[in-house]
């Protein structure tokens with residue numbers, strides 16, 4: 004049986020879709036069978052980031068409403084044959100997703116795939132709670148700033164209360180993915196420090212993704228950043244995060260903190 | 275013939291109790307409202323969706339003044355669910371209903387179980403109704419209280435093993451113990467208990483209250499920030515000191 008991962012955040016625009024695609028591709032790259040499900044009904048985005056927008060025929064809502072078979076709606080990635088996408092509908096509204104329908108689809112996907120990655124919409128309402136509903140693992144995407152951290156904290160509360168696992172009295176595995184980390188801004192002190200974010204959210208960290216033009220470039224060519232340029236800084240950070248998700252233990256480096264002790268002292272003084 | 279009810283289903287009536295916030299304004303209202311605005315501004319969302327009862331006992335006001343006061347509340351989006359202690363003559367059409375018998379929960383609690391100090395004074399307790407005394411209750415929360423969550427326990431003490439997030443709150447009838455960072459709101463003695471205290475390992479609170487007396491983050495000595503702190507009540511003042 005595959006594992007279900009929800010990529011969630013509360014706050015919008017923090018990098019959920021970017022991270023779903025990058026992590027999914029990284030896991031598929033090592034041969035695992037991966038499907039990424041776009042739960043952002045009405046605002047579908049994942050197909051663009053994956054470069055599959057012209058190949059969308061059926062979507063998640065069609066499957067749930069019995070208008071298409073799951074196999075008809077799944078789109079295989081052109082670059083990685085173990086990577087699949089289940090797109091969201093652009094035309095329907097959010098209420099088209101039913102809890103029963105979602106459960107049926109996820110159960111079926113778990114049978115076929117090693118990883119089912121659910122790209123959650125922003126917010127803490129129905130769309131977000133449906134996306135997290137059947138997750139075994141949550142990747143909480145957070146930017147190092149106050150409002151994002153607070154929203155993530157709310158989402159963690161929901162993960163511990165509103166998921167099927169929580170209702171069965173089990174605990175959902177939660178990981179923090181810090182994205183859009185800007186080392187220049189961190190040095191100037193106008194971003195929360197990694198330690199502070201960790202202390203507030205108190206869940207384990209699986210990666211710090213630097214703010215980088217490479218992410219934009221990748222999305223412009225319609226490829227997950229881990230496939231567009233595997234040796235770019237964000238891609239390498241996503242590859243490491245994917246390995247940690249799969250259970251490996253690796254040290255985490257804070258982007259931009261490779262300078263020696265001298266540079267550090269200087270940086271602190273300037274701050 | 276008598277009329278027979280064809281539908282055998284009965285109507286379900288359930289009782290439910292809510293912890294309401296009681297506001298007791300004093301005169302002049304302008305000053306009091308300014309203080310309320312100050313409190314509301316600094317504790318974002320505190321009154322949102324919370325049942326609020328207006329206590330006007332012993333206030334020498336007439337109907338027009340009460341009406342004005344209610345208008346001030348509705349302007350602030352504070353919805354008053356009832357008015358306590360109002361002479362019938364000042365209540366008018368379209369006002370929230372008069373509430374009676376809404377004793378603070380503390381009255382009941384004290385009546386049932388003689389006060390907490392008994393534990394320190396076993397000698398005195400003999401004179402009280404010992405057999406009716408129930409042990410003070412407590413609950414332990416073993417994980418962080420997350421933003422948007424509330425822990426409400428009017429029956430006694432709340433202990434949190436973990437932090438209380440900004441935007442989260444812990445409301446206890448007794449004392450509040452936080453073995454972590456207190457970033458949100460903590461209210462001890464929430465149903466009337468001036469001897470309740472607040473303890474935390476690291477003080478970053480947004481709002482603190484003991485027995486209805488409030489203190490905001492800005493009102494606190496900067497030397498307490500980030501420190502292990504305990505707070506208690508002396509008269510109408512919240513006192514605080516660092517714990518070593």
Ligand SMILES: Nc1ncnc2c1ncn2[C@@H]1O[C@H](COP(=O)(O)OP(=O)(O)OP(=O)(O)O)[C@@H](O)[C@H]1O
Nearest residue numbers: 015016017018019020021125183213214215218219
């Ligand atoms: N590490 C990064 N560096 C630079 N830009 C980034 C990074 N991560 C994400 N972005 C950009 O931020 C924007 C939002 O990202 P994305 O769509 O992944 O967020 P989201 O959380 O899915 O948003 P929504 O809540 O709207 O679904 C995009 O333009 C994306 O290219």
Ligand SMILES: [Mg+2]
Nearest residue numbers: 019020043048
């Ligand atoms: Mg998105």
